[in-house]
Amino acid sequence: MRIVQKFGGTSVADVDRIRNVAQKVKREVDAGHEVAVVVSAMAGTTNQLVKWTNDILKAQKYPDPREYDVVVSTGEQITTGLLALALQDIGIPARSWMSWQIPVRTDDAFAKARIESIRGEEMIADMKKGVVAVVPGFQGVTAEGRVTTLGRGGSDTSAVALAAAIKADRCDIYTDVDGVYTADPRIVAKARKLDRITYEEMLESASQGAKVLQVRSVEMGMKHHVRIQVLSSFSDAPGTLIVDEDEIVEKALVSGITYSRDEAKITVVKVADRPGVAAGLFGPLSDANINVDMIVQNVSDDGKTDITFTVPKADKERAVDCIKGLKASIGYEAIKSDSNVVKLSVIGVGMRSHAGVAQRMFKTLSDKGINIQVISTSEIKISVLIAEEYTELALRALHTAYGLDGE
Amino acid sequence: MRIVQKFGGTSVADVDRIRNVAQKVKREVDAGHEVAVVVSAMAGTTNQLVKWTNDILKAQKYPDPREYDVVVSTGEQITTGLLALALQDIGIPARSWMSWQIPVRTDDAFAKARIESIRGEEMIADMKKGVVAVVPGFQGVTAEGRVTTLGRGGSDTSAVALAAAIKADRCDIYTDVDGVYTADPRIVAKARKLDRITYEEMLESASQGAKVLQVRSVEMGMKHHVRIQVLSSFSDAPGTLIVDEDEIVEKALVSGITYSRDEAKITVVKVADRPGVAAGLFGPLSDANINVDMIVQNVSDDGKTDITFTVPKADKERAVDCIKGLKASIGYEAIKSDSNVVKLSVIGVGMRSHAGVAQRMFKTLSDKGINIQVISTSEIKISVLIAEEYTELALRALHTAYGLDGE
Numbered sequence: 095m096r097i098v099q100k101f102g103g104t105s106v107a108d109v110d111r112i113r114n115v116a117q118k119v120k121r122e123v124d125a126g127h128e129v130a131v132v133v134s135a136m137a138g139t140t141n142q143l144v145k146w147t148n149d150i151l152k153a154q155k156y157p158d159p160r161e162y163d164v165v166v167s168t169g170e171q172i173t174t175g176l177l178a179l180a181l182q183d184i185g186i187p188a189r190s191w192m193s194w195q196i197p198v199r200t201d202d203a204f205a206k207a208r209i210e211s212i213r214g215e216e217m218i219a220d221m222k223k224g225v226v227a228v229v230p231g232f233q234g235v236t237a238e239g240r241v242t243t244l245g246r247g248g249s250d251t252s253a254v255a256l257a258a259a260i261k262a263d264r265c266d267i268y269t270d271v272d273g274v275y276t277a278d279p280r281i282v283a284k285a286r287k288l289d290r291i292t293y294e295e296m297l298e299s300a301s302q303g304a305k306v307l308q309v310r311s312v313e314m315g316m317k318h319h320v321r322i323q324v325l326s327s328f329s330d331a332p333g334t335l336i337v338d339e340d341e342i343v344e345k346a347l348v349s350g351i352t353y354s355r356d357e358a359k360i361t362v363v364k365v366a367d368r369p370g371v372a373a374g375l376f377g378p379l380s381d382a383n384i385n386v387d388m389i390v391q392n393v394s395d396d397g398k399t400d401i402t403f404t405v406p407k408a409d410k411e412r413a414v415d416c417i418k419g420l421k422a423s424i425g426y427e428a429i430k431s432d433s434n435v436v437k438l439s440v441i442g443v444g445m446r447s448h449a450g451v452a453q454r455m456f457k458t459l460s461d462k463g464i465n466i467q468v469i470s471t472s473e474i475k476i477s478v479l480i481a482e483e484y485t486e487l488a489l490r491a492l493h494t495a496y497g498l499d500g501e
Numbered sequence: 502m503r504i505v506q507k508f509g510g511t512s513v514a515d516v517d518r519i520r521n522v523a524q525k526v527k528r529e530v531d532a533g534h535e536v537a538v539v540v541s542a543m544a545g546t547t548n549q550l551v552k553w554t555n556d557i558l559k560a561q562k563y564p565d566p567r568e569y570d571v572v573v574s575t576g577e578q579i580t581t582g583l584l585a586l587a588l589q590d591i592g593i594p595a596r597s598w599m600s601w602q603i604p605v606r607t608d609d610a611f612a613k614a615r616i617e618s619i620r621g622e623e624m625i626a627d628m629k630k631g632v633v634a635v636v637p638g639f640q641g642v643t644a645e646g647r648v649t650t651l652g653r654g655g656s657d658t659s660a661v662a663l664a665a666a667i668k669a670d671r672c673d674i675y676t677d678v679d680g681v682y683t684a685d686p687r688i689v690a691k692a693r694k695l696d697r698i699t700y701e702e703m704l705e706s707a708s709q710g711a712k713v714l715q716v717r718s719v720e721m722g723m724k725h726h727v728r729i730q731v732l733s734s735f736s737d738a739p740g741t742l743i744v745d746e747d748e749i750v751e752k753a754l755v756s757g758i759t760y761s762r763d764e765a766k767i768t769v770v771k772v773a774d775r776p777g778v779a780a781g782l783f784g785p786l787s788d789a790n791i792n793v794d795m796i797v798q799n800v801s802d803d804g805k806t807d808i809t810f811t812v813p814k815a816d817k818e819r820a821v822d823c824i825k826g827l828k829a830s831i832g833y834e835a836i837k838s839d840s841n842v843v844k845l846s847v848i849g850v851g852m853r854s855h856a857g858v859a860q861r862m863f864k865t866l867s868d869k870g871i872n873i874q875v876i877s878t879s880e881i882k883i884s885v886l887i888a889e890e891y892t893e894l895a896l897r898a899l900h901t902a903y904g905l906d907g908e
Contacts (some may be wrong), residue, residue, distance in 0.1 A: 109556045143579065149516045150583050151590045158589055164597050165582035168575040172550065175572035176557050182565055183558045190571050194601060195646055239602055 096128040096221070098265045100231065100253035103137035105268050105327035106173050109180075115327065116180035118268065119226060123186055130217070130227040130260060132253040133177055135169025143169055159204035163233070163243045167193075170230030170249070178228045188226040191217050193234045193241070198252070200234035200242045207242035209234055209251065212259035221260075229256060250311035258318035265315070265322045266333075267307060272326035273334035274299070274306055276498040277351045281486050284493060286500035288349060289332075292339045292443050295349045296322075298475045302352040302439040312336065339443055347451060348442035348496040353485055357387065357437045358410035359467065361402040362417060364427035367394040374424045375401065375417070382416050384409045388437070388470040388479060398427075402468055404479060407433055435467065436485045439477040440492060452476045458495040464488055503535040503628070505672045507638065507660035510544035512675055512734035513580050516587075522734065523587040525675065526633060530593055537624070537634040537667060539660040540584055542576025550576055566611035570640070570650045574600075577637030577656070585635045595633040598624050600641045600648070605659070607641035607649045614649035616641055616658065619666035628667075636663060657718035665725035672722070672729045673740075674714060679733035680741035681706070681713055683905040684758045688893050691900060693907035695756060696739075699746045699850050702756045703729075705882045709759040709846040719743065746850055754858060755849035755903040760892055764794065764844045765817035766874065768809040769824060771834035774801040781831045782808065782824070789823050791816045795844070795877040795886060805834075809875055811886060814840055842874065843892045846884040847899060859883045865902040871895055 099122065101115050115131075122129050135143075143166045147157040174190035181188035196214045200207035217227050231249025234242050244251055250267055257265035272287065274296065279285040291299075293316035300309045306324055315322045315336060325333025339345075365371050372391075379386055389403040405413045410431055417429055445451040455476055459466060464487070468479040480488060493499055506529065508522050522540075529536050542550075550573045554564040581597035588595035603621050607614035624634050638656025641649050651658055657674055664672035679694065681703065686692040698706075700723035707716045713731055722729045722743060732740025746752075772778050779798075786793055796810040812820045817838055824836055852858040862883055866873060871894070875886040887895060900906060 109553060112557060113559070146516060146579070146583055147586060150519060150586045152520070153592075154590050157586050161582040161585040161589070161597055163582075164585075164599070165579050168578050171575050171578075172553070172572050175568040175570075176553055178568040178571075179554060179557045179564050182568070183561050185560075190568055192571070192648070241599070 095126075095263045096130075096260060097122050098130045098132060098253050098257040098260070098262045099268065100132040100249060100266065101134065101268045101327060102249065102270070103134040103140070104270050106133055106135075106177070107137040109176065111327075112173070112176050113180050115177060115268075116184055116186070118327070119181060120184055120186055123226060128221045130221060130229060130256060130262070131177060132229050132231045132249060132256060133170060133173040134231050134249045136173055139169040139172070140166060160240060163204050163241050167230070167233040167241050167243050170232055174228045174230045181226055181228070186226055187224055188228055189220065190228045193230060194239065196229065198234040198255075200236060200244070202236045202238070202240070202242065204240075204242055206245040207234055207236075209244070209255045212256060214256075214260055218260055248308070248310075250308040251314060254311045254314045254318075254320050254322060257320045258314065263321065265320050267311075267322060267324050268327040269306065269324060270327065271306060271324070272329055272331050273324050274336075274350070276349065277489055277493050278353070281489050282493050284490075284499040284501075286498065288334045290335045290337055290342050291349055292342060293336055294339070294474055295441050295443055296336045298439065298441045298472070299350060299352050302354055302437070302441065302475070302477065307336075345444045346442060347444035347448055348440050348498065349444075350441050351489060351492050351496070351498070352439045352441065353489060354437045354439075355482065355485070356407050357404045357435055357479065358407045359402060359404050359432045359435045359479060360410070360413055360417070361400055361430040362426045363400050363430060364398040365401055366425050367397055367399040371424050372401070375420065378416055378420060379405070379413060382412060384413050384416065388468045388477065390468045390470075404435070404437070404468065434482045435479050436482045437477055437479050438485075438488055438492065439475050440496065441475045443474050445476075446473055454495055455492060458491050459488060462487055462491050502533075502670045503667060504529050505537045505539060505660050505664040505667070505669045507539040507656060507672065507674045508541065508734060509656065509676055510541040510547070511677050513540055513542075513584070514544040516583065519580070519583050520587050522584060522675075523591055523593070525734070526588060527591055527593055530633060535628045535631075537628060537636060537663060537669070538584060539636050539638045539656060539663060540577060540580040541638050541656045543580055546576040546579070547573060567647060570611050570648050574637070574640040574648050574650050577639055581635045581637045585633075588633055588635070593633055594631055595635055596627065597635045597637075600637060601646065603636065605641040605662075607643060607651070609643045609645070609647070609649065611647075611649055613652040614641055614643075616651070616662045619663060621663075621667055625667055655715070655717075657715040658721060661718045661721045661725075661727050661729060664727045665721065670728065672727050674718075674729060674731050675734040676713065676731060677734065678713060678731070679736055679738050680731055681743075681757070683756065684896055684900050685760070688896055689900050691897075691906040691908075693905065695741050697742045697744055697749050698756055699749060700743055701746070701881055702848050702850055703743045705846065705848045705879070706757060706759050709761055709844070709848065709882070709884065714743075752851045753849060754851035754855055755847050755905065756851075757848050758896060758899050758903070758905070759846045759848065760896060761844045761846075762889065762892070763814050764811045764842055764886065765814045766809060766811050766839045766842045766886060767817070767820055767824070768807055768837040769833045770807050770837060771805040772808055773832050774804055774806040778831050779808070782827065785823055785827060786812075786820060789819065791820050791823065795875045795884065797875045811842070811844070811875065841889045842886050843889045844884050844886050845892075845895055845899065846882050847903065848882045850881050852883075853880055861902055862899060865898050866895060869894055869898050
């Protein structure tokens with residue numbers, strides 16, 4: 095088997111932890127596998143590097159992203175060399191491969207680049223001889239040979255892209271949680287760790303606020319059919335495998351319930367209910383780079399309607415200011431906004447073929463006296479917006495209602 | 502004019518100092534010059550990186566030099582990006598060039614590599630457009646594309662090699678001293694800064710303990726006729742220019758007096774005075790990687806002689822142990838060793854054509870009652886070993902005797 099292992103910043107935070115990582119790599123090598131390891135920077139290093147690129151500026155507000163990338167990419171390079179040394183020290187042949195040596199080609203969107211191709215012939219040849227390849231995550235090199243970074247969290251994407259490129263049988267993402275849960279176990283004591291979950295469910299979970307894996311890495315895994323395992327650096331328990339739907343025999347109706355507190359609700363009151371009003375409202379918000387998520391429009395009354403939608407909490411003020419500037423063009427009576435909301439999402443590929451999933455959600459919340467403010471659905475997800483104070487109550491009730499409770 | 506500027510670790514120790522360096526670069530750009538800048542790692546960074554490569558090892562004693570180089574070379578890469586940002590911030594177009602982008606080709610003696618060639622066509626084209634090139638010192642890349650470092654102090658060599666490769670008119674080495682002095686000004690208050698000094702004198706000074714420039718960088722400057730200027734990062738005073746002998750009109754008899762406390766004296770007492778004894782003694786020392794410097798052999802008496810020589814202070818015990826093992830093969834009566842010695846050297850290209858230079862040294866020391874223990878000479882240098890306690894007295898007396906005293 096050929097395996098890619100990825101270790102994040104807390105897993106390589108100091109030399110002792112890097113030695114611990116070397117033991118996890120050794121286990122796979124001892125099992126006869128060919129191994130490539132993708133590493134993040136030691137925890138804290140990237141923040142220090144980013145800080146320097148800002149502190150150095152007096153006149154300019156933002157650093158040139160090309161030079162930013164040169165500085166910030168060094169963090170992972172340090173870890174690759176140290177892990178190669180730690181592996182050699184326990185008798186495992188290993189070498190580091192810089193992005194430009196492999197090469198990992200990206201586009202030239204510096205500081206937020208996307209991987210375009212990974213050749214890696216020489217690296218694979220070396221792996222076939224039993225040498226572990228240690229690769230810096232989060233970075234690449236343009237066709238012109240300049241250093242790029244993929245943006246924060248990009249190391250997950252690096253690992254999955256590498257796994258796809260070298261046709262690895264599995265991509266193990268080691269983190270500080272030991273897998274994907276049916277709900278946040280800090281809130282729902284009866285939450286269970288899932289053995290398997292589909293790419294689509296994982297994708298919905300990631301975009302609905304679960305922070306286990308970066309969205310782009312899951313997309314890439316789905317596209318290239320890379321079996322991704324999420325597991326803990328600090329225990330030996332098996333994790334959660336993210337796979338194609340046909341690899342899951344017993345499909346649960348609902349695989350998990352997520353929540354996101356990063357939402358704010360805005361209502362534009364008594365807008366004229368005529369064509370072009372929605373475009374006149376959401377166009378300027380999009381131009382201002384404000385991401386609108388859930389949208390609901392009331393039934394028209396006297397040719398007027400209310401439009402309610404959510405935006406990231408951090409963008410609430412900017413969104414309200416933006417809409418104030420639209421008073422003349424779209425016409426409305428008032429703007430109301432509320433940050434004390436939470437979005438709950440019930441996710442599961444099983445709901446494609448089952449009716450009544452949404453109804454069970456609405457009834458459960460209603461039974462607890464919780465008012466639903468906004469609803470949105472996709473093929474495998476139902477999301478509702480409720481008052482934030484009900485977060486824990488609602489999560490636990492839904493977890494029980496969908497039969498997810500463990501022992 | 503095309504100029505290379507080199508800034509050491511204390512000159513780029515933090516973001517404020519890097520901004521200060523940017524001003525020094527701006528001055529040359531404003532004067533209409535094309536500029537390439539070679540930088541060291543921020544002071545302390547390299548030590549931290551080296552420490553990690555050692556701390557990570559439990560079983561092995563030394564890190565694999567290839568991975569050591571990957572880790573340690575990141576220090577300068579950080580500084581290049583930060584200086585490029587600082588230059589852009591004050592309106593100077595600038596970009597960083599990694600060793601593998603230029604490329605700076607070295608041999609594959611990892612951790613102590615030697616520069617073989619620097620192409621730099623693309624970089625020169627960029628410089629001609631008015632873009633300052635910022636280059637990491639102390640590193641390069643092998644023909645196979647692996648990262649190397651040049652060994653400690655290698656940034657000076659990087660700068661001079663780059664200056665030679667891009668045919669720079671001058672290579673300015675910015676340090677924490679403001680030039681080359683006739684003697685160490687901390688000891689000799691009347692020491693003067695030299696406007697000019699020849700490569701050969703500088704080379705002798707460097708190998709005799711003056712720590713202004715790395716020996717290899719001076720050798721390279723001499724070989725490629727690179728005009729090197731040593732000057733201070735922290736003042737605006739002109740420094741000392743290191744040039745070919747024919748660029749110096751008024752040649753002084755003696756240009757400077759150096760001292761080295763890094764010497765220990767060993768005497769092997771009553772060795773048989775027969776062919777092969779010296780080889781039998783110095784061969785094994787050389788095999789043990791112990792550098793023997795001055796050597797003197799007494800006149801034979803009864804077929805026996807004493808051999809006295811110096812080794813680096815740090816190697817004294819190892820040298821004595823080594824000689825103990827030779828008792829059977831070369832035969833001697835006793836070994837004596839002494840660390841309380843200092844080597845004084847009088848250096849000057851003028852002494853090639855003048856007699857009496859050595860005599861003046863011997864007389865001056867004799868007048869002060871200082872006993873000379875060992876003498877060695879080269880074409881432009883006379884060195885003597887004396888008891889360490891006389892260091893200051895001897896330095897000042899010689900400085901006056903050779904007419905070097907300033908105001």
